[in-house]
Amino acid sequence: MIFSDMGTVFQFLLKNRIVETKTTTKRRSKPGEAEVAHILNSWGIEELEEFEEFLNSQGFSLYEATDQDYKGIALGGKMWMLIRRPQDEISSFLSIDPSMEAIRIKDIESKEVLGVWFLHIWLMYLYLTYTKIGRSPEQVSKYEDAFFIGDDLIDAVREHLERVRALQLESESQKRLVDILDSEKGTDVNRRVKGFIDVMVKSNLIQKVSENEYQQTLIGAIEVAEAFRSVMLGTLVNEDSVMQKLDQLAVG
Incomplete structure (x- = not known):
């Protein structure tokens, strides 16, 4: 394997997460994508295994689909996706998490505060794209049915906050959770959710299909399925199960 080719492919995937030999009307080809697709298509089993070993050491895996x-994949096309391995830590050079920064609204907010907010917005996103439409995480092929309106995610987060405020929590960690979520004022939720949506779009986990309407992408569905299988978040079959797992993850 030519190591410059590996570097070219890795850098493109790290930035764009997906490579396609043919793009659809929903997505335009990125600069350099044709070259990267050609490199991947030319690699044999040995080269792909070597690249996979390298990716695993960085906390990623390469997923190929046709x-x-x-x-949703173009007729006769092939797609490669850079998937996070939920059981592994991402390499230290990727330690600054843009997802956390995307929902920051104050410079002084700690990682704890940002982590709590991101987790709660994320699981409300799962509620809209799985629970609400009666879909399990392993139903990857139904990703094209997973639409949501930005305002619906804002409303879901606000409704969840009201439920959290009403909980009778006893432990200090649980009370700290409520304090963090209860501190929101005015347009805080709107701004955090907008930041969340923006970073999800940039990560190719969702795509904008019309004004304020979004759809989950294939890579977004695969990553949820991989996380479900690896860390067993539990089945998302109804809102109560989502809320139960949310509480466990947020305050456990």
């Missing part, structure tokens, strides 16, 4: 595997 139009025969999932709808």
Whole structure:
């Protein structure tokens, strides 16, 4: 394997998360994508295994799919996706998490505060794209049915905050959780949710399909399925189960 090719492929995937030999009307080809697709298509089993070993050491894995595997991939096309390995830590050079920064509204906010907010917004996003439409995390192929309106996510987060405020929590960690979520004022939730949506779009986990309407992407669905299988968040079959797991993850 030519190591410059590996570097070219890795840098493109790290920035864009997906590579396609043919793009659909929903997505335009990125600069350099045709070259990267050509490199990946030219690699044999040995080169791909070597690249996979490198990716695993960085906390990632390469996922390959064709139009025969999932709808949404161009006819006769092939797609490669850079998937996070939920059981592994991401390399230290990727330690600054843009997801946390995306929802920051005050410079003094700690990682604890940002982590709590991101977790709660994230699981309300899961509620809209799984629970609400009666879909399990392992139903990857239904990603094209997972639409949501930005305002619906804002409303879901606000409704969740009201439920959290009403909980009779006893431990200090649980009370700290309520204090963090109860501190929101005015347009704080709107700004945090907008930041969350923006970073999800930039990460190719969701895509904008119309004004304020979004759809989950294939890579977004695969990452949820991988996380579900690896860390067993539990089945998302109804809102109560989401809330139960949310409480466990947020205050446990």
